[in-house]
Amino acid sequence: MVKVAVLGAAGGIGQPLSLLLKGNTAVTELALYDVAPIVVGVAADLSHINTPAKVTGYKGDDELERALTGAHIVVIPAGIPRKPGMTRDDLFKINAGIVKTLATAAAKYCPKAFLAIISNPVNSTVPIAAEVFKAAGVHDPKRIFGVTTLDITRANTFVGELKKTDPTATSVPVIGGHSGVTIIPILSASGHTFTDAEREALTQRIQYGGDEVVKAKDGAGSATLSMAYAGARFVASLLDASVGKKTGVKECTYVQSTAVEGLEYFSTVVELGPDGASKIHPIPANLDAHEQKLLQAAIPELKANIQKGVDFVKAVSS
Ligand SMILES: NC(=O)C1=CN([C@@H]2O[C@H](COP(=O)(O)OP(=O)(O)OC[C@H]3O[C@@H](n4cnc5c(N)ncnc54)[C@H](O)[C@@H]3O)[C@@H](O)[C@H]2O)C=CC1
């Protein structure tokens, strides 16, 4: 049995993500959970698609245990999205508590599951989930992931557009975290060369791609469809490595890491295996001067974001 639970499944990301996961034939059970009752209808709707996954809907706290029990992967897109003028950190006030609640339940009902956290601010929500798992005595850093895949799909799209190459064959690692200056595209590893102006413009667009969508949606939310695509890709990679036993599966993802001294969490290329993160790659060796500068700019903000998440769990539990 390969059960995937989606927490926040009725939302802007949750619905299309669940649709894409229903299309993944490695999934045999898709458990959709939300506090919004429509989740039961979303599950009924998806259950008519003729793929193997049996779809079930769970609404509200009382049904969270059943949604999580037996889960192999728990994907968490629960929480509020940005409106124009907000930073991802502005979401902390509400989303920190939501992620803490859901991680607490996951630690209790499916402590061995892989956690793929989409809820923002990812730089802080991943440390929150990790602290919850530590407090419950079930922490395995190889199993908790911050989903930053959308930064990679954006980077591949924008570079492909500029260089007029197939975006599906373009591969730009994006390391660091998932907000503004903490997003560090490694354009030097893309196989293309860029003028200084191109490099500046691409970096800015990749770092602030989320804002582009927030602005275009004009108060009605942030990226949902591209995030669903990116989330489904990340879950597919986790399934390929853990269920399909494929080797060489790699994704950039935000995990507990020693890549940067003084930062407990960081995203680099991570090799995925049957037990989760099997090898965390270091920062690429040949960063150019521009990328070195980006890295230095990211460190203080990431450090503060991580500490904020850790402190939140400690304050609530003391
Ligand atoms: N990691 C990334 O790259 C990205 C992250 N995001 C983040 O994903 C989150 C969700 O975004 P959207 O789907 O657009 O928001 P949304 O508001 O459309 O959906 C969120 C869903 O979460 C549910 N929810 C709220 N509290 C819950 C709880 N305690 N348990 C279960 N479900 C709960 C809501 O009922 C709603 O259905 C936001 O925090 C957003 O910032 C968005 C895009 C990209």
Ligand SMILES: O=C([O-])CC(=O)C(=O)O
């Ligand atoms: O920008 C936002 O708030 C949502 C997000 O994380 C993204 O689109 O990368």
